Amino acid sequence: MTEVAPVTVAEAERVQEALRRRVDLTIPLPGPPATVAGLDVSYEVGSDRVVAAAVLLDVATARVRRAEFAVGEVNFPYVPGLLAFREVPFLLAALEKLTVRPDVLVCDGYGVAHPRRFGLACHLGVLTGLPSLGVAKTPFTARFDPPEQARGAWSPLVDGGETVGRAVRTQTGVKPVFVSVGHRIGLAEATGLTLALAPRYRIPEPTRQADLLSRTVLRELPPAG
DNA sequence: GCGACAG
DNA sequence: ATCTTGTCGC
Numbered sequence: 001m002t003e004v005a006p007v008t009v010a011e012a013e014r015v016q017e018a019l020r021r022r023v024d025l026t027i028p029l030p031g032p033p034a035t036v037a038g039l040d041v042s043y044e045v046g047s048d049r050v051v052a053a054a055v056l057l058d059v060a061t062a063r064v065r066r067a068e069f070a071v072g073e074v075n076f077p078y079v080p081g082l083l084a085f086r087e088v089p090f091l092l093a094a095l096e097k098l099t100v101r102p103d104v105l106v107c108d109g110y111g112v113a114h115p116r117r118f119g120l121a122c123h124l125g126v127l128t129g130l131p132s133l134g135v136a137k138t139p140f141t142a143r144f145d146p147p148e149q150a151r152g153a154w155s156p157l158v159d160g161g162e163t164v165g166r167a168v169r170t171q172t173g174v175k176p177v178f179v180s181v182g183h184r185i186g187l188a189e190a191t192g193l194t195l196a197l198a199p200r201y202r203i204p205e206p207t208r209q210a211d212l213l214s215r216t217v218l219r220e221l222p223p224a225g
Numbered sequence: 226g227c228g229a230c231a232g
Numbered sequence: 233a234t235c236t237t238g239t240c241g242c
Contacts, residue, residue: 041232043233050233078233080230086233087232109231119231140231173242178231 012082020118022126028186033103038206040108041087042214047224048073052090053214054098062205068097069217081115084123105132106206111182113142113157113165125183132182133190170198
């Protein structure tokens with residue numbers, strides 16, 4: 001099958017509609033995850049160059065075990081709802097450099113809390129076959145009430161009458177993050193994992209570390225040609 | 226029709 | 233996403 005990357009918005013939306021049927025949310029995690037991979041992408045100003053990072057962490061300690069990255073040029077514009085077509089190619093490249101298969105993918109963005117129920121986290125989950133979840137930093141299309149102030153408090157993200165995720169307070173008195181499932185994981189599991197991986201900062205360690213790495217690499221890259 | 230809109 | 237210093241608060 002010749003999988004051609006979508007070029008137009010209409011094509012990309014059709015790809016999402018097709019891929020979303022491969023999302024499996026009927027099964028929980030096989031067991032307590034031992035490792036996770038945090039994923040993120042940094043963009044260079046004034047060029048199309050990007051750095052994608054994939055960082056492997058132990059869940060028990062929330063410490064980094066190994067880290068990889070991939071450099072590339074984006075070929076798809078940022079369109080709300082189509083973020084995956086911009087970042088997935090590079091995230092997959094960085095992931096492949098990780099010789100270990102993580103138990104869960106922690107993505108920077110949304111999973112099913114998406115207009116077509118197929119955000120970046122679902123996309124990566126389906127393409128890799130791995131359990132995945134999304135942790136976004138800002139609201140998107142779902143509605144929510146502010147959760148209580150205490151760390152661990154959460155409130156449902158509602159869209160089109162259905163609960164598609166949770167606004168989760170990872171630190172007391174700090175803005176919530178937005179958790180949604182991507183593939184092969186439950187919402188309660190995704191919430192618990194997010195909290196376990198955010199012992200100190202608002203952003204859970206996996207994506208926080210991936211963000212730091214992608215930024216550092218980008219900063220030390222030779223000037224764009 | 227208008228507004229809103231992950232990164 | 234990215235451009236950007238200091239500053240308020242715990």
